[in-house]
Amino acid sequence: MSLKLENITKKFGDFTAVNQLSISIPEKEMFGFLGANGAGKTTTFRMIIGLLKPTEGRITWNGQAIDYRMSPFIGYLPEERGLYPKLKVKDQIVYLARLKGMSKKAALKELYDWLDRFKVPEYADKKVEELSKGNQQKIQFIAAVLHKPKLLILDEPFSGLDPVNVEQLKEAVIDLKNSGTSIVFSSHRMEHVEELCKHLCIMHKGSPVVHGSLKEIKRSFGKKNLIIHGDFDFQFLENVNGVVKVKYTAEGVQLQIEREEVAEEIFKQIVDKGFIRKFQLEEPSLNDIFIEKVGAAYE
């Protein structure tokens, strides 16, 4: 039981926006879509919700082809936020909820529950244009989740939010996942995907360049990070075999090394050089992996 994309290609004329994308998104999980601008994330989402038709391939949800009849089960937070500025929040939310088959009463109850959760019950009677951009985004998020979709697609849900609002929305998303919603979201921010997702896909120019579980992706990357803090000169490390990158930090140095054994070698070499305050081997970050796989495209 899952969302499945099989050999999906989307062409706009001669231009291929998505190329042979095959992914399986597990049920009741959060799946992250990473990619530079123009990588094909939004196009993929539009195909998942049935707004665009793939040129080739098949998209299924629990084995059934996705079509408009599934709309009540799907929630979508589009990248281009599209609320009507002149309408009151509650009128707009009720209108959108009714399109998903909810009654006015149920929609209002859900709306007030969400507004209470975000500690802004007074927004119900405000016009959208009276709210800040970040708060408009919260309302749009509520519009996407009000009908309790089983599959929730969030295009850049955290962009443009201040840190407090990012945390608030993250908690809401985690609660939805824990209550059984399958969530797919895109982001430019590696740390959000790293924190929230078990599985992910990195898109590059329409093709998936990395795909799978975060754990496995990190393990198979091979390279590790080694953090050393100490009271001695680190420069000689630039010439140690197996050291790929050296980044100097306020308290020492952060190395990218080819494999774990290089850390042992380095330890032998620094042990007599002076006081070592920290010597820590870490898995690569998603950012390290992204930079290597997509690299120049993220300039």
Ligand SMILES: Nc1ncnc2c1ncn2[C@@H]1O[C@H](COP(=O)(O)OP(=O)(O)OP(=O)(O)O)[C@@H](O)[C@H]1O
């Ligand atoms: N309707 C369209 N007609 C022609 N080209 C399109 C259309 N929609 C998208 N594209 C192109 O397809 C490519 C992928 O776009 P898409 O919006 O899916 O990227 P994205 O990964 O969501 O990027 P971003 O992070 O900037 O939102 C881009 O080069 C874009 O210009």
